[in-house]
Amino acid sequence: MKITDVTLTLFAWDDIPATTYGSHTGRFGGKSQLGLLRLITDQGLEGHAFLGSAMNPATTDGQGLITHLKPVLMGRDPLERERLNQDIWRRQRAAGVRPIGAVDVALWDLAGKAVGQPIHRLLGTYRESIPAYASSAVLATPQAYAEEAQRHRDAGWAAYKIHPPTRWREDIKVCEAVRKAVGDDYTVMLDSTWSYDFPTAVRVGQAAQDLGFHWYEDPLSDQDIYNYVKLKQKLSIPILATEYPITGYESYAPWIMLQATDFLRGDVAVKGGITTLVKAAHLAEAFRMNFEVHHGGNSLNNVANLHVIAAIRNTEFFEVLLPDGAQKYGLQQDIVVGRDGLVHVPNGPGLGAAIDFDLIKRKTVAVLT
Numbered sequence: 001m002k003i004t005d006v007t008l009t010l011f012a013w014d015d016i017p018a019t020t021y022g023s024h025t026g027r028f029g030g031k032s033q034l035g036l037l038r039l040i041t042d043q044g045l046e047g048h049a050f051l052g053s054a055m056n057p058a059t060t061d062g063q064g065l066i067t068h069l070k071p072v073l074m075g076r077d078p079l080e081r082e083r084l085n086q087d088i089w090r091r092q093r094a095a096g097v098r099p100i101g102a103v104d105v106a107l108w109d110l111a112g113k114a115v116g117q118p119i120h121r122l123l124g125t126y127r128e129s130i131p132a133y134a135s136s137a138v139l140a141t142p143q144a145y146a147e148e149a150q151r152h153r154d155a156g157w158a159a160y161k162i163h164p165p166t167r168w169r170e171d172i173k174v175c176e177a178v179r180k181a182v183g184d185d186y187t188v189m190l191d192s193t194w195s196y197d198f199p200t201a202v203r204v205g206q207a208a209q210d211l212g213f214h215w216y217e218d219p220l221s222d223q224d225i226y227n228y229v230k231l232k233q234k235l236s237i238p239i240l241a242t243e244y245p246i247t248g249y250e251s252y253a254p255w256i257m258l259q260a261t262d263f264l265r266g267d268v269a270v271k272g273g274i275t276t277l278v279k280a281a282h283l284a285e286a287f288r289m290n291f292e293v294h295h296g297g298n299s300l301n302n303v304a305n306l307h308v309i310a311a312i313r314n315t316e317f318f319e320v321l322l323p324d325g326a327q328k329y330g331l332q333q334d335i336v337v338g339r340d341g342l343v344h345v346p347n348g349p350g351l352g353a354a355i356d357f358d359l360i361k362r363k364t365v366a367v368l369t
Contacts, residue, residue, distance in 0.1 A: 001041050001042065001043050001045070001077055001078060001079065001114065002041060002042045002075055002076065002077060002078075003039055003040070003041055003073050003074060003075065003076050003077075003078050004040050004041060004042050004074075004075075005038075005040040005074075005369075006037070006038070006039055006040070006065075006066065006069075006070040006073055006074065006369075007037075007038045007040070007367055007368065007369050008035045008036070008037050008038075008051065008058070008062050008065060008066060008367070008368040009035065009036040009038070009360060009364055009366075009367050009368075010033050010034075010035050010058055010059065010062060010364070010365045010366045010367070010368065011033065011034055011035075011036065011330075011359070011360045011363040011364050011365060012031065012032075012033055012363040012365055013031065013032045013033060013034055013054065013329050013330075013363075014030075014031050015030075015325070016028070016029045016030055016031065016032060016054045016325060016326050017029055017323055017325045017326055018030075019054070019055075019137050019323065019326040020137060020138045021137055021138060021163045021193060021321075022138060022163055022166055022192075022193030022194075022195060023166060023193070023195065024193055024194060025055050026055075028054060028055040028326075029054075029326070032052065032053070032054050032055070032056075032057045033052060033057040033058050033059055033365060034050050034051065034052045034053075034057075034058050034298060034329065034330055035050065035051035035052050035058030035062050035065075035102075035368075036048065036049075036050060036330075036355070036360055037049045037050070037051055037065070037102050037103070037106050038106075039073065039078060039103075039106045039107065039110055041078060041110070043114075045110055045113050045114055046110065046113075047078065047106035047107055047108075047109040047110025047111075047113070047350070048106055048109050048300070048350075048351065048355060049101075049102040049103070049105035049106040049109065049300060049301075049304070050102070050298045050299065050300035050301060050330060051065065051098060051099065051102040051298075052098075052297075052298060053269075053297035053298050054326045054327065054329075055326075056098070056297065061095075061096050061098045061099045062099075062368050063368060064094065064095040064096055064099055065095060065099035065102065065103070065368075066368045066369065067094075067095075068091045068094045068095035068099075069088050069091055069095050069099055069100070069103055072084070072087050072088055072091060073088075073103065078107055078110045078111070078114075079110075079111055079114065081104075081107050081108065081111065081275065082275070084103075084107060085104060085107075085273070085275045088100050088103055088104075089248060089272065092248070092272075096246075097246045097247060097248070097269075097270060097271070097272050098246070098269050098270070100272045100273060101268045101269045101270070101271065101272045101273040101276075101301075102269075102273075103273070104268070104272060104273025104274055104275050104276070105268055105273050105274055105300070105301070105304045105351070108122070108273075108274045108275075108304070108307075108350070108351075109350035109351045110350065111350070112349050112350030112351070112352075113349045113350040115349075116349050117349060118307065118345070118346060118347050118348060118349065118350070118351075118352050119274065119304070119307040119350060119351060119352075120307040120308075120310035120311045120345050123274075123278060123307065123308070123310075123311035124311050125310055125311060126310060126311055126312060126313050127309075127310055127313075128310055128344060128345050128347075129342040129343065129344045129345070130306075130309055130310070130315070130316075130317065130318050130342065130343060131157075131158030131159070131316070131317055131318070131341050131342055132157055132158060132317065132318045132319075132320050132337045132341060132342065132343045133157060133158055133159035133160060133161055133187070133189070133317045133318070133319060133320065134148070134149075134152040134157050134159075134160050134161065134320055134322055135161045135163065135191070135295065135319050135320060135321045135322060136148060136149075136160070136161065136162055136163050136322055137163060137321075137322055137323060137326075138163050138164070138165055138166075142170075142173045142174045142176070142177035142178075143177060145162060145174050145177060145178050146177040146178050146180070146181035146182075147181070148160070148322075149178045149181055149182050149186075149188065150181050150182060153182050153186050155337075155339070156337075156338070156339050156340055156341040157320075157337060157341050158187060158317060158341045159186070159187035159188065159189060159214065159317060160178065160182065160186070160187075160188050160189075161188070161189040161190070161191055161217075161319070162174055162175065162178060162188065162189070162190050162191065163191050163193060164190065164192060166192060166193060166195035166196075168196065168200045168203060168204050171190075171192065171204055172203075172204060172207045175188075175190060175204075175207060175208055175211055175213065176207075176211065179211045179212070179213075184212060187214045188211075188213055188214060189213055189214045189215045189216075189217060189240075190204070190208045190213050190215075190216055190217065191217035191218055192204065192216075192217065192218060192219045193218055194218050194219075194220065194221050194222050194244070195219070196219045196220060197220075198220065198227045198230060198231065200219075201219040201220050201227070201231055202231065202234050202235070204216075204219065205219060205231065205234070205235045205237060206234075206235065208237055209235055209236060209237040213237060214238070215237065215238045215239070215240045215262075215263065215292075216235070216237045216238065216239055216240065217239075217240040217241070217243075217265075218240070218241060218243060218244075219231065219239075220241075222241075222243070222244040222245055223245060225254060225255065225258055225260045228241055228255075228260040228261060229258055229259065229260045232259065232260060232261070232262070238262040238263060239260075239261050239262045239263075240261065240262065240263045240265055240292060241255065241260065241261040241263075241265065242255050242261055242264050242265045242266065243265040243266060243267075243270070243294050244270065246270045246271075247271070247272075248271060248272045248276055249271075249272075249276050249279050249280055249283075252264055252280055252283060252284075256283070256284075256287055256289075262289065262290075263284075263289055263290040263291070263292050264280060264281075264283075264284045264289055264290070264291045264292070265291070265292050265293075265294055266280055266291070266293065266294060267293055267294040267295060267296045267297070267301065267305055268296055268301050268304045268305055268308070269296050269297045269298075269301050270294070270297075273304075274304055274307065274308055277291075277293065277305075277308045278308060278311065278312070281308070281312040281314060281315065282312075284314055285312070285313070285314045289314065290314050290315055290316060291312065291314055291315055292315055292316065292317065292319075293305045293308060293309055293315055293318070293319065294319060295319045295320070295321040295327070297327075298327075298329065298330065299327075299328050299329060299330050299331045299334050299335075299353075300330065300331065300351065300353060300355070302335055303331075303335065303346060303351050303352070303353045304351060305318075306318060306335065306343065306345050306346075307345060307346075307351070309345070310345040318335075318343045320335075320337060320343075330355065330356055330359065330360065331353055331354060331355060331356055332354040332355070332356045333354055
């Protein structure tokens with residue numbers, strides 16, 4: 001089997017609700033574009049992936065994928081995934097990581113279709129369902145967070161994570177309001193999105209710790225390993241870092257060597273695909289660490305994330321980023337959280353997700369070739 005063409009169909013995503021998750025995202029909404037990546041072969045099989053998100057349109061990275069990665073793929077055997085993965089990573093400085101992630105997901109989708117099996121079977125299935133947690137946007141008041149957390153608790157979701165206003169006194173009030181609303185036994189987490197200096201991170205971390213929060217995510221700048229080491233020595237609440245910077249497998253090594261975080265973190269978009277996530281999860285497992293999978297930025301990336309989660313044992317949850325209107329688009333049926341609080345991995349060949357090709361055709365803006 002050989003790859004005979006690589007195309008990226010840009011399609012419009014409209015009516016995105018105004019949303020923010022912190023200073024790193026700003027306030028986005030209205031319109032964006034996703035890209036449907038197609039790896040086309042001489043045997044009639046195709047591998048698919050989505051590129052882009054509500055806040056990072058596919059136009060940002062799409063041309064780099066075609067210009068820098070397509071020439072590496074043309075004429076190659078798509079089942080030589082590891083070899084191709086190594087080769088496309090050599091183009092990372094020119095193409096960026098998100099296009100690498102999309103290509104890697106599409107290669108895994110193609111492999112699953114070639115053998116008639118879901119990706120998690122190719123990786124080695126550990127489970128077929130996992131508890132989901134709701135991951136908030138930045139909301140207007142502590143009461144708004146408390147009410148949202150209660151709704152998801154009452155709907156059977158396993159946990160609730162706060163993206164706070166990132167003003168530390170307000171952040172502590174939000175944590176207190178949520179804990180009071182859901183009770184002492186419900187699982188809650190705090191994701192402060194790289195917003196604090198060291199003294200502030202200690203203050204907020206101690207508050208979250210006293211409130212019995214499950215983890216404390218990204219309080220410091222994303223590469224501030226020095227202060228993460230200090231912070232970890234000050235707190236007993238588990239620290240979760242390494243979601244960013246946008247980079248590959250080797251970036252995890254210093255965090256482990258310096259004992260700067262309790263858990264590792266990543267997703268197929270910001271770490272370069274399924275291949276990187278599986279390697280990083282196994283690396284974490286060797287140190288008895290969890291690898292918690294981050295939201296993937298679009299619907300098909302989240303399906304890819306879910307296949308990885310199904311094939312590893314050292315992860316606890318599936319993240320569902322709110323609101324749905326800023327996260328879910330382009331599939332006939334998206335991932336659904338059941339009344340039991342679980343999401344289930346698809347069992348169709350490859351990604352096993354039903355892409356809404358009719359919607360993409362109606363909304364097509366351009367086809368990059």
